[in-house]
Amino acid sequence: MKTAIVVYSETGHTLSVAERLMQAYKAKQEDATLFRIESNIHRTMVFHSPTLEGFDHVVIATPVQGFMPAAPMGLFLEQIGTLKGKTVDILLTQAAPWAFFGGTNSLKKIALLIVAKAGLPSKTAIVHWMSKKREQQTNQAIVDLAM
Ligand SMILES: Cc1cc2nc3c(=O)[nH]c(=O)nc-3n(C[C@H](O)[C@H](O)[C@H](O)COP(=O)(O)O)c2cc1C
Numbered sequence: 006m007k008t009a010i011v012v013y014s015e016t017g018h019t020l021s022v023a024e025r026l027m028q029a030y031k032a033k034q035e036d037a038t039l040f041r042i043e044s045n046i047h048r049t050m051v052f053h054s055p056t057l058e059g060f061d062h063v064v065i066a067t068p069v070q071g072f073m074p075a076a077p078m079g080l081f082l083e084q085i086g087t088l089k090g091k092t093v094d095i096l097l098t099q100a101a102p103w104a105f106f107g108g109t110n111s112l113k114k115i116a117l118l119i120v121a122k123a124g125l126p127s128k129t130a131i132v133h134w135m136s137k138k139r140e141q142q143t144n145q146a147i148v149d150l151a152m
Pocket of ligand 1: 013014015016017018019020067068069070071072073098099100101102106107108134
């Protein structure tokens with residue numbers, strides 16, 4: 006199985022979790038590639054969008070911003086071609102220690118965007134950055150998504 010981990014990250018939180026996920030895939034000898042998407046400062050345009058052709062599995066990794074997935078990740082998902090036949094996991098980071106502070110809503114929004122592209126939403130994980138259990142949550146996210 007070929008996996009693409011697509012990351013949007015502004016202050017490095019989501020990227021750090023995604024990199025650990027990447028290491029977990031590598032440790033299992035699985036074929037995984039990490040792509041970063043970038044945006045302009047206003048978060049209205051995305052650059053460096055990877056093509057997901059040839060990948061069987063995708064991980065969408067993004068922070069929550071304003072109770073929504075970060076806008077550049079939403080734009081990326083709207084702009085890409087079909088996700089037909091691909092399973093898609095979602096990895097979020099958010100500051101608040103509670104999923105109802107935007108995490109749950111962001112999972113729903115991303116799942117809808119995946120379905121709109123004929124992809125199959127699969128596993129999900131949220132790391133709450135301000136939580137005392139952040140490290141535990143990060144480890145659990147990696148177990149849930151990569152093991
Ligand atoms: C503009 C903006 C809006 C945010 N909105 C939320 C929010 O609604 N809920 C939340 O829990 N965290 C919110 N955060 C915090 C980020 O989700 C959190 O710090 C995340 O881990 C940052 O990830 P990154 O370093 O990969 O960009 C917001 C951060 C920014 C910059």
